[in-house]
Amino acid sequence: MIWIALYRLEDKPVSGQIVIVDVDQSADSTLSVAQRQAEVVRQLSRHRPRGIYLQGNYSADDRGIAELGAAIDATDVPVAIGWVEGVGSTRGLPSLSRSALLDGAVATVDRYHATALGFAWESLTSFDVGNREMPGFPAAVAGFVDLNDYYFIDYRYANSEITIFPARVLSRSNLPLTGKRVLVGSASSGSLLDQGVVAIPGDMVPRIQLAFFAAESLLQGAPVAVGWLFALAIIVAIVFAAVYYPPAIRRTLYAVAAAACLAIPFVGLLLDRIVESGATVVFLVLYAILRITSLLKSQAAKTDPLSGLRNFSALAEKLEREDGMVIVARVNRFEEVLSSLEPEFHGEFMQQIAERLAADRFREIFSDGAGNFAWLDGTRDARGRMADLIGLTGAPILVENRTFDFTCSFGIQDVPIDSAQQAISATLVAAELASTRMSHIALVSERKDADANWRLSLHTSLDHAIVNGHIYLVYQPQVMIENGQIVGAEALVRWKHPERGEISPFEFIPQIEKAGRLKPLTAHTFRMAARTASLLPERDLRISVNVSATLVCDDNFVQFVQDNVMVGGGTASRIMLEITETARIENLELAARHLTELREAGFKVSLDDFGTGEANLSLLVHLPCDEVKLDQTFVRLAKTNERARMIITALAQTTRLSNMSFVAEGIETMEDQAIMASHDCKVGQGYLYGYPLPSHELIEIARKNIRLVG
Structure with missing residues (x-):
């Protein structure tokens, strides 16, 4: 607790009513503790003190107990013995059969409450011992024997003002002891006769001195405790008020909260109030941990995992704060170069590109992870720097002893755009245009036609479309060819724009992927598909959700799928993951591990567009699949091409032996259906069985x- 340390910051004058006699400094060091105290009692009787208070710290074989009892009986000064903590032990009152010899003294308990670090911070004026109530030792010294309450021990008294007399000087007649309350014990910390306690963290003090502090606290008025809720309410109010302010003010308020956490206990002590601040410290520590964790997550969300550079979300935030024009460098043949490099060198390749574009670290480079790099140009004269931009990519890059030619196409923002995200998206569009030119440079102002405006709007309106229901799903049934029984459906994304009407997914999905927004679209798709799946009858019906292969290798892909299906109210057993664009899987081993985890959780996995690109037999070996979907081009070829029919038959047999489903896409005519059925294909999907349906149908x-029989 903070107020413990603050005790050092103020010295209070002592009352002068209590003095200490140190029995360690007696004339004869060979005497036992009880013998020394007996001599002190006899000497003190001549000085007529108000009371004598003995530290009851006797060994079990102390030979001076009888002598001490006689000295107590002989004096007319009130005597009390403070039996040290451990009542009931070999040092405690009930265990001493010779205690009857000391019945002339009042028996008290020298006990304190301590923290886990051993700091004695409070005590009681009386204690229940066995079947009787015994006064506390400091309470007896202060004359508070009739109370039964807790009190805090005040350590602010100046040590230099504590009067301590060695036992050997008590024979003098001029000692100022008359009317005093005299504590008798070992005043040397660490003495064999003393049980030292922690008064201030790190400091051991003699137990008799602790009794002095406690008795003085009672005499002068112990500090009053103020509950922890008072300080906590102040700190919580400051912290939560900070949430509503900009970052600069917020940081200032956080500093104020930390300073208040330290200042409140100090101010309280000045007013003789002990303000419990432990709860405020815990709150601030926990809040700091949560804030740091949140900031780390936020930082991770704004970092491209492949290159380690900050991503375009971070660029948008920077553009909101700073003036400048966006420049986007689109790396030509980016995916081709990456495919020729081992995955562990992809980051190094991108880092070298960023270092080249940074121009001796004069600018911060941002990356979207898909071959686009961007930065802010504060000169607002990007046109005049076109030659410099081209010069940045004039030399090859060396990665793992291999040389790669490196060229970029540049999109340059040359007109003001209010929205940061729109400025980035417009410049991305310009960079894409530049990649088709010999000059490799294009300006945002060149794309003023309606199509450019639409693509710019598309980049920035996905969240709005999701929230307002403009993006929705339709479902194309999958049926058993032999009887038309529905066995599932593929979820297909649609966008009904409030101005442009229905937009083809072939138009908006590539643009969304270029803008780095494919993941939120996929999350929305999972949630909607899970909601529909949860409403289907209790049969073995599944909804297939298209998942780009670019997402499968994300570190959090498994949790991403599970979380969004759960949010949609669905279950894993009703969802089929239909993996598309398999040629873009960068790490087959990682992809296989993620898909295996999802299958173990109850999901099914389908390999889409089989027979095109790299969706071939080798993937069936590497990836855990429950279903193979034959691309519709094979369905068309099967009408006229014998080799295509042979491949379909072989594939049907392979999937059957591997216990996988075999689905033919693009069945549009009865002839298509008959050919697929004759080649042992069991499940079909296409316009013959119906066009994509809304969920309720x-x-x-x-x-x-x-x-649904064709």
Whole structure:
């Protein structure tokens, strides 16, 4: 507790009513504790003190107990013995059979409450010992024997003002002891005759001196305790008020809260109030941990994991705070170069590009992880620096003893744009245009046509479309070819723009991916599909959700899928992950591990567009799959191409032997259906069985068990 340390900051004058006699400094060091105290009692009787208070710290074989009892009986000065903590032990009152010899003294208990660090911070005026109540030793010294209450021990008294007399000088007649309360004990910390206690953290003081502090506290008025809720309420109010202010003011208020946590106990002591501040310290520590954790997560969310550079979300924040024009460098043949490098060198390749573009570290480079690098140009004269930009990419890059030619196409913001995100998106569009030019440079102002405006709007309106329900799902049924029984449906994303109407996914999905917004779109898709799946009848019906292969290798992919399905109210057993664009899987081993975890959680995995690109047999070996979807090009070829039909038959047999489902996409005619059925394909999907349906129609068909026979 903070107020413990603050005790050092103020010295209070002592009352002068209490003095200490140190028995360690007696004339004869061979005497036992009781013998020394007996001699002190006899000497003190001549000085007529108000009371004599003996530290009851006797060994079990102390030979002077009888002598001490006689000295107590012989004096007419009130005597009390403070039996040290451990009542009931070999030093405690009940265990001493010779205690009857000391019945002339009042028996008290010398006991204190201590913290985990041993700091004695409070005591009681009386204690229950066995079947009787015994006064506390300091309370007896102060004359508070009739009370039964807690009190704090005040350590602010100046040590230099404590009067301590060696036992050997008591024979003098001029000692100022008349009317005093005399504490008799060992005043040397660490003495074999003393049980030292911690008064101030790190300091051991003699127990008799602790009794002095406690008795003085009672005589002069012990500090009053103020509950922890008072200080905590002040600190909580400051901290939560800070949340509503900008970062600069917020940091100032946090500093004020920390300073107040230290100042409140100090001010309280000046007013003789002990303000419990432990709760405020705990609160501030916990809040700091939460804030740091949140900041680290926020920082991670604004960092491109591949390059370690800050991403475009961080660039948007910077652009909101600072003036400047955005420049985007689009690396040509980016994915081709990455595919020729081992994954562990991808980051190094991107870092070297960033260092080249940084121009001797004069600018901060941001990356979207997809081959686009950006920075802010504060000169507002980017047109005049075109030659410099091209010169940045004039030399090759060396990675792992291999040389790579490195060229960029540059998009330059040359007109003001109010929104930071729109400025970035517009410059991305310009960089894409630049990649089609010999000059490799394009300006934002060149793209003023309606299509450019639409693409700019598309980059920045995804969140608005999700919140307002403009992006929704339709479901294309998957049926058993032999009887038309529905076995599942593929969820297809649609966007109904309030101005442009229905927008083809072939138009908006590539642009969303370029803008780095594919993940929130996929999250929304999982939630909507899970909600629909939860409403389907209790049969083995699943909703297939398209998942780009670019997401499968994300570190948090497994949790990402599980969390969004749970938010949608669905269960894993009703969701099929349909992996698309398999050529973009960078780490097959990591992808396989993530998909295996999801299958163990109850999800199913489908390999989409099989037979095109890199969606081939090798992936069936590396990736855990429950389903293979034959690309519709094979369905068309099967009408005229015998080799295509042979491949379909072999694939159907392979999936059957591997206990996987085999789905043919693009069945549009009865002829398509007949060919697929003759080649052992069991499940079909296509316009023959119906166009994509809204969720309520799919649920109605499934509940009524309507068969979709072509």
